[in-house]
Amino acid sequence: MTHRLTTGPSAATKPKTGAKPVALGGDQPIAFIDLKAQQARIRPQIEKRLSAILDHGRYIAGPEIEALEEQLAHWTGARGAIACASGTDALVAPLLARGLVTGDAVFVPAFTYNATANSVLLTGAAPVFVDVDPHSFNMCPAALQRAIDAVKAQGRLHPRAVIPVDLFGLPADYDALNDIASREGLYMLADGAQSFGGQYGDNRVGNIAPNTAVSFFPGKALGAYGDAGAMFTQDKDDIEAFMSIRWHGTDAHRKDSVRVGFNGRMDSFQAAILLEKLAIFDDELAARHHIAAIYDRRLEGIVGLQKTSAKAKSGYGYYSVTTPHRDAVINQLKDWGVPTAIYYKTPLHQMPAFSAYAPRRDDPALPHTEQLSASIFSLPMHPYLSDHQVNHICNAVEAAVEATAPMGSGSGN
DSSP states (O other), X not given: OXXXXXXXXXXXXXXXXXXXXXXXXXXXXXXXXXXXXXXXXXXXXXXHHHHHHHHHOOOBSOHHHHHHHXXXXXXXXXXXXXXXXXXXXXXXXXXXXTTOOTTEEEEEXXXXXXXXXXXXXXXXXXXXXXXXXXXXXXXXHXXXXXXXXXXXXXXXXXXXXXXXXXXGGOOOOHHHHHHHXXXXXXXXXXXXXXXXXXXXXXXXXXXXXXXXXXXXXXXXXSXXXXXXXXXXXXXXXXXXXXXXXXXXXXXXTSOSBOSOOOBOOOBHHHHHHXXXXXXXXXXXXXXXXXXXXXXXXXXXXXXXXXXXXXXXXXXXXXXXXXXXXXXXXXXXXXXXXXXXXXXXXXXXGGSGGGGGGSOXXXXXXXXXXXXXXXXXXEEOOOTTOOHHHHHHHHHHHHHHHHHHSOTTXXXXX
């Protein structure tokens, strides 16, 4: 049975235009992400696991690491899962294993977190920013092909890899992207930092692309109590290479360096936390889908929604919407007790660190990225929201959009 808060009525009364949404009554204040409620559910089990680590003393490479890797591989269907210290490490290690060098081009969406581009630069390769689809918010296959053609025409870089990002939990259009990658000879590394629990066709995230990088940052759907991540693969050779790279590039005895690597190990404490969270993950994922279904039904036509395809099933790491009057809307929502966040207000090509890789000022190559950056925001999404809270949020969004939109203007995309 899905573990959910149940206080308060199942739905809130819709406010009149310009009126404040009804109070939450018996419900607790709304949290954007509620780690405290989750911890209360599993704290005894966590404390037992942490005590076991204190007893055996293997704070690095303890038995919890291997147990977690086995369970992650089983859950996703991947041949191997390799735990590491962060989602960024999970991106860098596979790129290093492929031998990327200066002069290689790696195609990344311009609308995502900066770790995706940083991971490319850390290998010496160059990120090439690709526009996103305005409906899915993920890398646009047509834009990827245009970017590849442009790089080949310029002749300065060698097209080498592509990193689709499953933004907010929704897997990218892997059929179309894989067709392009195969035709162009590109290595594909999926950035599933936000999408653990998502699915594409019959495959779960971790078992869609040749390699997948996942983050277990505390705010993720499956999150540790510190930085942590994992790499997934179906290739047995990748397993040993990734394990080596995360341990300073050492051999099987973890003594002599046989390749370039770094300290990317996950500690045993984080693995212990993740083992207990993975045990309830199916239950929490079902709750996320239930909450998203309410949002979808209530907010359709009021704000722009992230559109899924017939094959893609989101893990709902976040629930993000768009409106042309975002700042006014989120300020109103704050007054009504609804927390929000903006991912991402500045697109990658406009950040100072990546300015050398930005398109020319006269090249409108990233219009959808820039439009989304100006209009997107995220609503609370976690398994411990009650139906009453979710309906209150929907009422508040509807009232805020109506109160802040200029007369006669639209409210959605």
